Amino acid sequence: MDVAYRLKIEAKQKSGGSIKRLFTPHESPPSDHGSRAAVPQERIILKGVTGIAHPGEILAVLGPSGSGKSTLLNALAGRLHGNGLTGTILANSSKLNKSVLRRTGFVTQDDILYPHLTVRETLVFCAMLRLPRVLPRATKVAAAESAIAELGLRKCEHTIIGNSFIRGVSGGERKRVSIAHEMLVDPSLLILDEPTSGLDSTAAHRLVMTLGSLAKKGKSVITSVHQPSSRVYQMFDKVLLLSEGQCLYFGKGSDAMRYFQSVGFAPSFPMNPADFLLDLANASVEGQM
Numbered sequence: 001m002d003v004a005y006r007l008k009i010e011a012k013q014k015s016g017g018s019i020k021r022l023f024t025p026h027e028s029p030p031s032d033h034g035s036r037a038a039v040p041q042e043r044i045i046l047k048g049v050t051g052i053a054h055p056g057e058i059l060a061v062l063g064p065s066g067s068g069k070s071t072l073l074n075a076l077a078g079r080l081h082g083n084g085l086t087g088t089i090l091a092n093s094s095k096l097n098k099s100v101l102r103r104t105g106f107v108t109q110d111d112i113l114y115p116h117l118t119v120r121e122t123l124v125f126c127a128m129l130r131l132p133r134v135l136p137r138a139t140k141v142a143a144a145e146s147a148i149a150e151l152g153l154r155k156c157e158h159t160i161i162g163n164s165f166i167r168g169v170s171g172g173e174r175k176r177v178s179i180a181h182e183m184l185v186d187p188s189l190l191i192l193d194e195p196t197s198g199l200d201s202t203a204a205h206r207l208v209m210t211l212g213s214l215a216k217k218g219k220s221v222i223t224s225v226h227q228p229s230s231r232v233y234q235m236f237d238k239v240l241l242l243s244e245g246q247c248l249y250f251g252k253g254s255d256a257m258r259y260f261q262s263v264g265f266a267p268s269f270p271m272n273p274a275d276f277l278l279d280l281a282n283a284s285v286e287g288q289m
């Protein structure tokens with residue numbers, strides 16, 4: 001990938017509005033007494049981000065909030081439309097066409113699941129909808145069964161999903177259901193936006209171990225992670241560190257600290273590499289050169 005993304009934002013400035021008057025009571029109204037024309041602004045969200053993910057690997061996209069992680073993942077999943085997206089995204093040397101996107105699973109930040117269905121019902125229902133119509137019902141049910149086994153959902157398969165009002169499966173189990181949802185179509189590339197957010201450190205570690213085992217089966221896994229613990233970090237094969245839409249580091253996770261040390265940035269005491277990288281991306285580390 002080699003991606004840039006810029007957005008045109010229509011900033012409508014109505015200076016005569018009653019809410020504005022409420023907050024600026026002494027300000028004199030504009031001479032034309034009307035609204036000014038919309039002022040389009042341009043904002044660069046991603047700039048020259050390059051990288052590659054291979055089958056069998058987990059590529060982690062790290063960066064502070066608002067650094068462009070979700071935007072990058074959406075671009076990789078072919079979900080950014082309009083002409084603001086420039087650059088090249090290739091999958092096995094071909095552009096993101098329909099057949100490539102069919103083999104791409106995308107797990108969004110918010111789980112889109114029916115709260116009243118059980119885990120098993122959710123996955124069987126999804127298999128019925130997403131697998132080719134020509135496949136017999138038994139094959140589709142078998143695909144749901146194997147996703148349940150693969151994601152370790154056997155013990156909660158008859159529990160309802162639930163939501164904030166109805167008690168259901170745990171946060172970690174819900175994430176697993178969302179991943180199983182995507183695994184049903186047997187994707188070659190699995191993209192996940194913050195799959196560990198809201199999980200405790202043990203559940204997050206367990207989830208990333210599951211991603212590792214999916215990668216070992218030959219899938220490429222690209223995931224954004226907000227605040228990985230050190231044991232989660234060491235499971236990442238590659239790391240892409242974003243800061244304000246720009247790539248600060250792309251390479252092996254295990255080489256990141258050495259790289260930053262070589263350019264004059266090293267922590268003053270042993271710390272979780274992920275914490276250090278996020279401090280760097282937030283520009284809260286002083287260089288020693």
Ligand SMILES: Nc1ncnc2c1ncn2[C@@H]1O[C@H](COP(=O)(O)OP(=O)(O)OP(=O)(O)O)[C@@H](O)[C@H]1O
Pocket residue numbers: 007009045063064065066067068069070071072226
């Ligand atoms: N459609 C849009 N209109 C305006 N701004 C946008 C739009 N999409 C993204 N942005 C801005 O782009 C920046 C990057 O957003 P993005 O959601 O990719 O960040 P992120 O790193 O995933 O953040 P978080 O970790 O908080 O989810 C943010 O400042 C966001 O406000």
